[in-house]
Amino acid sequence: MPKPFASSADLSDKTPTLEVLAEGVYALTAEGDPNVGAIEGEDFVVCFEALATPTAARDWLAVLRAYTGKPIRHLVLSHYHAVRTLGASAFGTTSIIAHDRTRALIAERGKQDWESEFGRMPRLFKDPASVPGLTWPTVTFSRTLSIDLGGDRGELDLAYCGRGHTEGDIVAWLPRQRILFAGDLVETQAALYTGDAFHREWSTGTLDHVAGFPAETLVGGRGAVAHGRDAVRAAVAQTRGFLTVMIREVEAVRDRGGTLKNAFEAVHRALEPSYGGWPIFEHCLPFDVSRLWDELDGVERPRVWTAERDRRVWSELQG
Secondary structure: OOOOOOOOOOOOOOEEEEEEEOOOOOEEEEEEEEEEEEEOOOOEEEEEEOOHHHHHHHHHHHHOOOOOOOOEEEOOOOOOOOOOOOOHHHOOOOOOEEHHHHHHHHHHHHHHHHHHHHOOOOHHHHOOOOOOOOOOOEEOOEEEEEEEOOOOOEEEEEEOOOOOOOOOEEEEEEOOOOEEEEEEEOOOOOOOOOOOOOHHHHHHHHHHHHOOOOEEEEEEOOOOOOOOOHHHHHHHHHHHHHHHHHHHOOOOOOOOOOOOHHHHHHHHHHHHHHHHOOOHHHHHHHHHHHHHHHHOOOOOOOOOOOOHHHHHHHHOOOO
């Protein structure tokens, strides 16, 4: 029997869990759904990620409001994907911060990505009619940007670590608390989506940069919060391992003159024992392998995913 397309059959609600990581620092996880976070300043809040719709974002903010009533001054977007950005209007701030390249990607392919992700993950788009349109960052930067949290709270440092999950991913670092919000550059016990990735750079220099933060707590894009240095290292290592195995297997198939379908099957065999039971593994893998095949074929920037292309690739590889 053919597998249901992407996550279209995943219709059961996930249980959210809010963790207080330090005084005024929060993370909301939900059994492999996209993670979000918030950091209190002296008299304001910085939120990290926006979820897929304003209605979904308001549910998150209702949970956060049990802990703080401070106004939201800044919303930080780790990258351009629809499930991370389209809920931005719920936060009521005019300061939406992202990387320069994230803004460029929204302009270039944001509409197609919105349609693609809605088809792949309909459950995440709670009340899709509440989305007013594409989210446009109002503040962008190229390397680093710091937010003074006020009082004795220190700074929140935003940093670009190199091309990885997309060409515009950023992380948020709290040096005093040693907490890192890594976005989708690191996953904790969740499979990777690499359909818009730069696999070789991500698996080497970009993850080296991420690992260089002396984090004692890490919030990845999906999965549980990693607590303690050993768990942080393990999360980075599992992310690197996923990428490394993909590159090895696809290169081997290409070297022996195999096909994209052969490469998908080889990667699935190699990764499934360790990663197959984790969230979105079957969903992601066809899109992952398709992008890596292109990358090794010299396609420098990821091709735009459309709803039509999604279905075509899925039918070829998972059908």
